Amino acid sequence: MDDFDPDFSRRELIKSSKVASIHWVVILASFILTFSAWYFSNKTIQERHQIRFERYSEQIASQVTERMDLYKNALQGGVAFIETLPVKVTPEIWRTYNQRLNIVHSFPGIHGLGVIYHVDEKDEIDFINSVKIQRPSFKIFPAHNESELWPITFIEPIETNEKAIGLDMAFESNRYLAIRKARDLAEPQITGPIELVQYSKKSPGFLFYLPFYDNSMPQNTIEQKRASIIGVVYAPFIMEHLMKGTLSSEHRLVNVRIYDEDTVIYDGNSNSRFETSAESSSLKRTSVIQMFGRNWRFEFEPTKEFIGSVSYIESRLILFGGIFIDFLIIFIIFSVTYANKRALKHADRVTKMLQQETRELERINKDLEQFNYVASHDLKSPLNAIKQLVTWISEDCSTILPNDSKKHLKLLKQRTRRMESLLDDLLEYSRLSNLSATYQPINLKILIADISFLLDVPEAFSITVDDKNIWVSPEAIEIVLRNLISNSIKHHHIGAGKIDIKCEFDEHLTTIKIIDDGPGIEPQYHNQVRKMFQTLKPRDEVEGSGMGLAIASRVMENLGGSLNIESDGIDGTKVIISWPYKK
Known part of the structure; x- marks a missing residue:
């Protein structure tokens, strides 16, 4: 962290308590920016x-x-159905297929x-x-002069299309031209604008063809396609119904007029709810799309609702x-300069108070350290x-004291040792904040060997440890591991056991x-045992102050x-300690 210079900060605060020329530049610039x-x-709104x-x-x-592609899928399904039938299609078979397909509902607009x-x-x-x-x-029907028929x-x-049964596509140029193109190209084609015979209103429509052939014959050339043609699956459309099934009629913001060549086949302006705005002349847009053999020209204009939505x-x-x-900037500049003046005065007062409190805290800490030292030594x-x-x-009265008195003396010696251990742990706990924070490389196996010698680990206990180097404060890690190993030995239920110490690293x-x-x-006791003076067994059954895990937790913090x-x-204990890797 950079060194803090209170004198420099004070000078800056005094400087900021005055309205400078830069402030007037800021005010002028803010008006220009506005x-x-x-x-x-x-301009952006436009x-x-x-x-x-x-x-x-x-x-x-x-x-x-996309809707026209969906209709093409319907035609392809019909062709696939006919080609896979083992028998020739009949009216009943075709009706059953369409009923299962639910054609009118599955393909709105058809x-x-x-x-x-x-x-x-x-x-x-x-x-x-x-x-x-x-x-x-x-x-x-009707009669014509062509040499082929496409009925x-x-x-x-059938209920809505019965009038079309038997109608020959060769009688009229748009129908005939599109069906021949579909046959010769083996591709889906639509007709130019027509009026459907089964629809009573005079409204522009078209037919959508997809050819199917005798697959046992070659179809590589136009002549071969003409020779192998069987027929077409087709769908009739009323343009108004198609657009109604395609576009939402609620809150439409753009009107569209569609032309096939120069013939209007759909006019969205015919619906009074979507009347074009007089302000829309600058927003007209035209797009030409190749639609299965025909060029459809889309002319778009915004509705009044669209114009009204822009403000x-x-x-x-x-x-x-x-x-x-x-x-507001002007007000803030003058307010800040005034506030800085007050802040300067307040900072001076607070600084003086903090200096007094710091000195008092230093004195209290010294007193506490002195008290801990005196208490630990004078009480010992x-x-x-x-x-x-x-x-x-x-020793002197071993032969004359009754057994109860001997038990009392033994209990007194145990509690004296526990009091001595408690004083040692308290002294160690009070010194934790003064531990060295200097990290050094330490061999974990050597460290555990030193701790085992210091604790005088009984021969009935075996300790295995990874032979790895760790980077940590030696004093801190020695305290933690010593207390944890001591706990494992003191609280073991059979007086003999095994302790494994493993070391892992990550990034x-x-x-x-x-x-x-x-x-x-x-x-349920995992949190309790980490607090000071907490043990899970009566004090007389285990030698310890209940400070081991508290000391280890404090050091790790x-x-x-x-x-x-x-x-x-039930099956042993695993204590996991981890700290940030530093070097």
Whole structure:
């Protein structure tokens, strides 16, 4: 951290308590920025207006294109159905297929799905007779001079399309041209604008063809395709119904007029709810889309609702808000200079108080350290005298004291040792904040060997440890590991056991795990045992002050690390300590 210079900070505070020339520059610049922002916001609104209109226009064109692709899928399904049938399609089979497909509901805007067969002029009578077996009233109409016939043979739903049964596509140029192109190209094609015979209103429509062939014959050339053609699956459309099924009629913001060549096939302006605004001349847009053999020209214009949804209130808010902010800046500048003057005076008072409190805290800390030292040493002297006195009494009177008195003396010696241990732990706990924070490389195996020698670990306990180097404060880690190993030994339930010490590293942490095979600690006591003076057994059953885990947890906190306990209270205990890797 950079050194803090209070004199420099004070000079800066004095300087900021005066209105400088830079403040007037800021005020002037804020007014210039306000009026610039207002001008550019007006321009941005107009551009955003244009982008929004174009996005809506593209969405409409995309929706129409996607809907036409969906209808193509319906035709492809019909062709696949016919080609996979083991028998020739009949009116009943076609009706069943359409009912299961639920064509009108599955493909909104479609008027039906039918089959048109290709018939040579010489085969006309035989074809009619074959169809009449199942539809006695069938006939091909109207008459024409072409050498081939393309009669509508099946169509569903029959209830709304019965008038089209038998209609020959060759009688009219738009129908005939599109069906021949579909045959020759083996691709889906739509007709130019027509009026459907099954629809009573005079409204523009079109037919959508997809051819199917005799797959046993080659189809590589136009002549081969003409020779192998069987017919087409087709769908009739009323343009108004198609657009109604494609575009939402609620809150439409853009009108569209669609042309096939120069013929209007759909005019969104015919709906009075979406009347074009007189302000829309600058937002007109035209797009030409190749639609299955035809060029459809889309002309887009915004509706009154679209124009009404755009306002310049945003730019006005910027203007008036900017002016308000400019005056607010003026107010803030003068308020800050005044506040800085007051802050300077307050800072002087607070600094003086902090200096006094710092001196008092330093004095209290010294007193506490002195108290801990005196308490630990002065209390130990009479404690040692009591322990020695008990030893003398036990030795001198061992033959005359009753058994109860011997037990009492033994209990007194145990509690004297526990009091001595408690004083040592308290002294160690009080000194934790003064531990060295200097990190050094330490060999974990050597450290554990030194701790084992210091603790005089019984031969009945075995300790295994990873031979790894760790980077840590030597004094701190020695305290932690000594207390944890001591706890594993003191609290073992059979007086003999095994302690495994494992070390792991990752990019950020060093982790050591101390694992014993003792009685374990039940999960509900994991937090309790980390507090001072807490043990899970009566004091007379275990030699300890209850400070071990508290000391270890405090040291790990000082290292910026953590101490966690994993145990089910049955199969041993795992204590995990980890701290940030530093070097």
